[in-house]
Amino acid sequence: MNARVLPAGDSAWLVELPERIDPDVNARAVEIARAVERSALPFTDVVVGYRSVMVYLDPIAGGAAAAAATLASIADEPSAATETTGDVVDVPVCYDDPYGPDLADVAAFGGCSIDDAIARHLSREYRVFVVGFVPGFAYMASVDPSIAAPRRSTPRVKVPAGSVAVAAGQTGIYPAATPGGWNLIGRCPVRPYDPDRAAPFLFRAGDRVRFHRISAADYRASSEWGDA
Amino acid sequence: MGRRVTLTVVKPGMLTTVQDLGRRGYQSLGVPVSGPMDAYSHRLANGVLGNDPMAAALEITLLGPELLADGDLVCAVAGAEIEVSVGDVRVGANVPFAVPSGSRIRCGGRRRGARMTLAVRGGFDLPATLGSRATHLVSHMGPFGGRALRAGDVLPVGAPLPASPPSRPSPLALPEGGARVRVLPAVHRERFTDAAWAALTGTRYTVTPQSNRMGYRLEGAPLAHTGSAEILSEAMPVGVIQVPPSGQPILLLAECATTGGYATIANVITADLPIAGQLAPGDWIEFAACTREDAWSALRLREGALAGRAS
Numbered sequence: 001m002n003a004r005v006l007p008a009g010d011s012a013w014l015v016e017l018p019e020r021i022d023p024d025v026n027a028r029a030v031e032i033a034r035a036v037e038r039s040a041l042p043f044t045d046v047v048v049g050y051r052s053v054m055v056y057l058d059p060i061a062g063g064a065a066a067a068a069a070t071l072a073s074i075a076d077e078p079s080a081a082t083e084t085t086g087d088v089v090d091v092p093v094c095y096d097d098p099y100g101p102d103l104a105d106v107a108a109f110g111g112c113s114i115d116d117a118i119a120r121h122l123s124r125e126y127r128v129f130v131v132g133f134v135p136g137f138a139y140m141a142s143v144d145p146s147i148a149a150p151r152r153s154t155p156r157v158k159v160p161a162g163s164v165a166v167a168a169g170q171t172g173i174y175p176a177a178t179p180g181g182w183n184l185i186g187r188c189p190v191r192p193y194d195p196d197r198a199a200p201f202l203f204r205a206g207d208r209v210r211f212h213r214i215s216a217a218d219y220r221a222s223s224e225w226g227d228a
Numbered sequence: 229m230g231r232r233v234t235l236t237v238v239k240p241g242m243l244t245t246v247q248d249l250g251r252r253g254y255q256s257l258g259v260p261v262s263g264p265m266d267a268y269s270h271r272l273a274n275g276v277l278g279n280d281p282m283a284a285a286l287e288i289t290l291l292g293p294e295l296l297a298d299g300d301l302v303c304a305v306a307g308a309e310i311e312v313s314v315g316d317v318r319v320g321a322n323v324p325f326a327v328p329s330g331s332r333i334r335c336g337g338r339r340r341g342a343r344m345t346l347a348v349r350g351g352f353d354l355p356a357t358l359g360s361r362a363t364h365l366v367s368h369m370g371p372f373g374g375r376a377l378r379a380g381d382v383l384p385v386g387a388p389l390p391a392s393p394p395s396r397p398s399p400l401a402l403p404e405g406g407a408r409v410r411v412l413p414a415v416h417r418e419r420f421t422d423a424a425w426a427a428l429t430g431t432r433y434t435v436t437p438q439s440n441r442m443g444y445r446l447e448g449a450p451l452a453h454t455g456s457a458e459i460l461s462e463a464m465p466v467g468v469i470q471v472p473p474s475g476q477p478i479l480l481l482a483e484c485a486t487t488g489g490y491a492t493i494a495n496v497i498t499a500d501l502p503i504a505g506q507l508a509p510g511d512w513i514e515f516a517a518c519t520r521e522d523a524w525s526a527l528r529l530r531e532g533a534l535a536g537r538a539s
Contacts, residue, residue, distance in 0.1 A: 006415045007412065007415075007520060008414065008415050008465055008468075008495060009412055009414070009465050009467060009468065009495030009496075009497065009498070009523075010412060010495070010497050010498050010520055010523035010524060010527065011465075011498055012465050014415045014462070014463075016415070019460065020460075021460060033256070044252045044253060045252060045253060045254075045255035045256060045261075046256055047255045047256050047462075047463035047486060047487070048256065049460065049461055049462025049463055049487065050460035050461055050462065051460055051462075052460075052462045052463070054462065054463030054465070056252075056255070056465065059498040059527060060527070060531060064520075064524070065520075065524070129461075130461050130462070130487060131256060131257055131258045132258045132461060132463070132485060132486045132487025133258060133485050133486070133487060134258055134260075134366065134367045134485065135254070135257060135258045135259045135260075135367050135369065136257065136258055137258050139461060175258075176367055176368060178366065178367075193257075193258075195357055195358070200358075201257045204256070204257065205256065
């Protein structure tokens, strides 16, 4: 898989892979990121994008110049036959009122009933391509094209934390109450980021995610958001 | 065990936050670096007090707070020129000053710059989240639930480190109504026309009021993409200039999200981020193209100035 290493300012390098939303491309990005993490490079952060890996180096410690050759050789190594598959994360979602205020819009986009829209969202296993935006937010794909409604024309100023949303083929869970433009179709009682949990982050790039439906009563009984 | 020394917020000022040098190592999980807009002045203020450069200090924006000392303290301010008094006595920047127990630190008029660091010997002893005491307002991460300080907040002061030789660093040259910063072409440079690059590096932009710690929305010559403005989401370094479909650039700063979805045209070099962090709405900004070798030598020069070495 073709890779090129580009300077991203004076203390970061971007390894760029073919430009498409493709599990194989993203798997290669995850593989390169793991190899960088195992290397002796003096990185501070390694961030996987849909088709890229950003490697940050300490600008004050230096070493940014020397890193390029090492990164190029990591990116040129042939991919291992066994893909580094991430964890499988099972996530409960309540799709009942009032947790999915945009379900009707998504169903209208798909020309189907609300129950069909929910069934289509539940029908797939998703890949976490990127974690970004805010702590713990996972960009997952690919949503059934029939319910891949675009972003809302007017973003909400405040999306409730835990909202499960879809937009343009992606799905995700808002880990905090933030502004957001995706269509809200349900609510997850589990916090994607919980600083007090032994493992504070639910998702990493490369994980696979399955959703399962829970009732409003189960949501209220298990919610970690203090909204029960 | 001595009595706990604290600073209490009497008036919070416009936007006062606790910052250290930021939260590194968690960007792959979506956790932004955050930290001060002017890391140079943060390190300078800690340095003259003999603190670890990472020690937590206050970032004060435009209008400063009023703080009440409970216990004797030694403080230092650096960065924006904002009048600071202890009791009725004006104190100078970039050198330690004493704050006797029961006295108040008051802030007055601002002459230059936008953000002042107020550090205390021993640093602020507040709980760390993921290894850092930096406040990230958008994700509510950091001390005090990741929010700006309010009246009544109590800031505990840590124990000072053993005395170290005092440093004589050079303060940051503050902007006079605007600043010229150096840039390198960003990873998506080829997604912009040559005219866009010429406009970015040859014309002046204005920092609009829609600017904050996340970034400055700039106004000036629009920058044309050769194709779509959107990219597949990828990591965004602090200091990158992102261009949405409108063509009006956004300079991403300390509090920017870890990833973004618009093409980037240029990166402000690390050595010039502190001066960018001192701009206020209405100020101008110019971008001068340079090479990576220039960027690295500027950084070495800046480190020398901070250590008090002649350049």
